Amino acid sequence: GFYLLHSSRSALINKFNMAVRLAVPYSTQKATTDFTTSLSTMTTLQSQKTLFINVSSGEMCNEVSNFVFVKTHKTGSTTLRSLTCRYGYFRNLSFLLGKQGVIGHLNQLNLVWTQNESNLLPPIGVSVEDHLNHRNYNISNIHVRYNGELIRKLMYRASDLKYFTILRNPTNQWLSQFQYFGQYRKAGLSLSSLPQTLIRYLKKLKERTGGFNNQLRDLGIHSSIAYNSSWLNETIPQIDKEYDLVLIMEHFDESLILLKKLLCWSFKDILYVKKRQQPNPLKINEATRKEIQKRNVGDEALYDYFLKVFWSKVEDYGPSFQKDLNQFRRMLNETWHMCVGKTVAEKSQDNYRYLETYVTDNSSEFCWALVNTNFQMDIEIVKRQGKTSDDRWPGLLKQSERKPVVKPQRRFPLRKGYKRKPIH
C-alpha cells in the first residue's frame, strides 16, 4: 500500500526521508496516520500536491490529478464519480462539464467549440465568453459516450492522463436501468408483476432492441459490434489498451484499492457513501436471467474479459492487498458513523427510485462532500465554473440540509451506542 513517509518505517524508506520531508507538509504526513485528525485538517490541505511512497516496493509516486473517468450507466458510477468530484473540488481542479444539464453531463460528446460558441463550462479562471479556452480540464467524470480523440483535445496534459471506468454484471446492470429509468412503464408493464411478466416481454422483443449492451455503448463502441464475436474479440483488447484500470462494481472496495494505487491517492481520497441504490431491486428467476444474457452478449464478453484483468491486477498488487482492504473498510465504517445521519428512499411515481443519504448535524465540510446529498457538491462545482442557474437546483436542494459553515473539529459525535474502534 501507499503511505506517506513516516520516520519509523523501514530503512529502505528512510533512504527517501529527506526528499519526502521536503516535499510533504507535516500536517499531511500526520493526516494519514491519524484519520480522525485528518478529516478536520482536510480543508487546509486542498492545494498541496502530495508525494507518496509505496511501502511495499519503496517506489515514490506522484499524486495523479488529471484523469478521465468514463462514467457508465447503472454500474456504481455515481458513487465513483462522487469521490472523484470531492478530490477535484477540494483541490480547485477544473472539470469537463456541459453547459446544459443540472450537473453538467454531456451524454453525447457533440462538441460545439469555436471562437463564437462552446457548449462547455469554462475551466476555473477562464471567462464564459473566452470560448476557445474552454479546454485544459483536469478531470472528466461525466456521462459522455467515450470518444478518446475528442476528449484528449479538451484535457490538460493529455499525454499523461490516467483513464478508468467501471463495469457491472450485465444482467444486473440491465435490470437496474430497466427499473430505474422506468423503461418497464414504457413497455406497458407494472413494477409489482415484473418478476412474472418480464420473460414474456423479453421473448417478444425484436432482435437488437431493448437497450442491451449499454456498457459497450458507454465506452463508445457501436452496437453492431456487440453481436459480432470476431469484432468483439478484436475490439475488447483494444479497449483494454485505452484504460489504465477497469473497476468492477461487484468488487467495489477492492477496485478502489487498485484505483488508489494507480492514482497514488490516500485512503481518505477513496472514501465513499453508496449513491443511487434502489431500495427494492428486481428479483427474477434463472430463465429470465438467461433471456437477458442472450441479448447482452457484447456486455457479457466485455465483463468476462475485464473481470479477469481485474483479478490479475489484484494479484500483481501483492500480499499487502488484503491488509489495505481491511484498513480501508474500517475507515469506511468509521466515516459512515461519523458523517451519515438519515437515509431516505426517494419516490417517483410507482417506484422508490433510490436511497438518499443526509449528513449528521454539525458535520464537517468533508462529510458534506462525502455524503453529497442531492448533488450539492456537484452544484457547487458547476457554479464555480460559471453556471449561474438551473430550474432544478431549488427542487434538489429543498429537501436537503444547507451546506454547513465549517469549523475544524477534533472529534465528531458518534451515534448513541457506537464505539469508536482504533483504525490501525
Ligand SMILES: Nc1ncnc2c1ncn2[C@@H]1O[C@H](COP(=O)(O)OS(=O)(=O)O)[C@@H](OP(=O)(O)O)[C@H]1O
Ligand atoms: N459501492 C457500491 N457497491 C455496489 N453497488 C453500488 C455501489 N454504489 C452504487 N451501487 C449500485 O449502482 C447502481 C447505480 O449505478 P449508477 O450510479 O451508475 O447509476 S446512474 O447511471 O448514474 O444513474 C445501483 O444499483 P441498483 O440498486 O441495482 O439499481 C446501486 O445500488
